[in-house]
Amino acid sequence: MGYPRRVDERAHGGAHGYRLRLAHLYPDVMNIYGDRGNVLALQHRCGVRGIALEVVEVNVGDELDPAAFDLVLIGGGQDREQRRVADDLARHGAAIRAAVDGGLPLLAICGGFQLFGARYVDQSGGVVPGIGVFDLETRHPGRRADRCIGDVLLTTEVGEVVGFENHGGRTYLAPGQAPFGRVRHGFGNNGEDGTEGARRNNAIGTYLHGSLLPKNPAVADELIEAALRRRFGAGATLAPIDDEAEAAAHAVAARAAVARGRRGRA
Ligand code: GLN
Secondary structure, three states: OOOOOOOOHHHHOOOOOOEEEEEEEOOOOOOOOOOHHHHHHHHHHHHOOOOEEEEEEEOOOOOOOHHHOOEEEEOOOOHHHHHHHHHHHHHHHHHHHHHHHOOOOEEEEOHHHHHOOOEEEOOOOOEEEOOOOOOEEEEOOOOOOOOEEEEEEEEEOOEEEEEEEEEOOEEEEOOOOEOOEEEEEOOOOOOOOOEEOEEEOOEEEEOOEOOOHHHOHHHHHHHHHHHHHHHHOOOOOOOOOOOHHHHHHHHHHHHHHHHHHHOOOO
């Protein structure tokens, strides 16, 4: 990261010296919402703790052994980009599902999140197949329907999460599929049932971007800690680090979401 920050010395306890590998799927195609910011946040939060994070970009046509990675990330993309990567992603579907069952931490954002469900039915009724990591389906209600756009505030297992949503598709979770969070302000998955995103083991899918992890450090640390434990055992823990800038960014986004709620827009 290119900006100076104060580093808490305690940060070097616990996990110092570990190495993790992150697979960033289709970074040149699925990258419309500053999704690279999520990679930078993970690199920063690993770096100040003395954890080496190697980032491997996986593009269309590349081989992928998800079990050999410690973290997987896929960003957002519009329908056109989703169609471009769907067939290639399908090649890796079974291996990614198995790795998630084995505890692989994963973050899928927006268009990437939709592709990790069973399918996305676009505004013309065309079906873009997903890889079924999450038990859900996304349907676009048609050209005339409003998009779900704006600041969002969620309650999740890792506390309050903030972000920005911009999607036309409405996502419906199958019974038994856990959401990532509950919507306090915003539309979330579909504007109806109060759910947002999906969670399976250490895999998180969400519509929130902008980027998500820099202003939600608890989510970033949840992923990193899960990665350490899967690879190095339950004793691998993360020490707290200075989160002043992150907390300030979180507070600004939270205020925007609350103001949106007051204006009565979802
Ligand atoms: N298919 C998408 C939609 O529902 C794309 C979401 C996105 O990443 N903007 O609008």
